[in-house]
Amino acid sequence: MFKESSHNDHNWLLHENMSYSFNDHGDKKEKLEKNREAALRCRQKKKKWIKELEDCLDVTERKNKELVEQVNQLKDESIYLRNLLLTHGNCDCAIVQNYLCQTSKRLAEI
DSSP: OOEEEETTTTTEETTTTSSSSSOOHHHHHHHHHHHHHHHHHHHHHHHHHHHHHHHHHHHHHHHHHHHHHHHHHHHHHHHEEEEHHTTTTTTTOOOHHHHHHHHHHHHHHO
């Protein structure tokens, strides 16, 4: 009915219906304690990983916000400079006249 077999350096009893039971109550306690410790390490490792991920998210969101603000500032500056150039539409500067001509062509194509 019972057949003794060795499995992972533990003495197990193999029943005819293929269920295992511990031969010694101490082995079971030891295995449960090791399992608890492993589960605790796993939970701690997961918490650490989540914390690192959240820290990375915070840094990335902060950097994104800074970049969005910088883009908006650059857009505003670009608009300001274009308007400044338009106020010089009657000046004889070749660079200004060339820019105005190119801008007019681009606007006409739209």
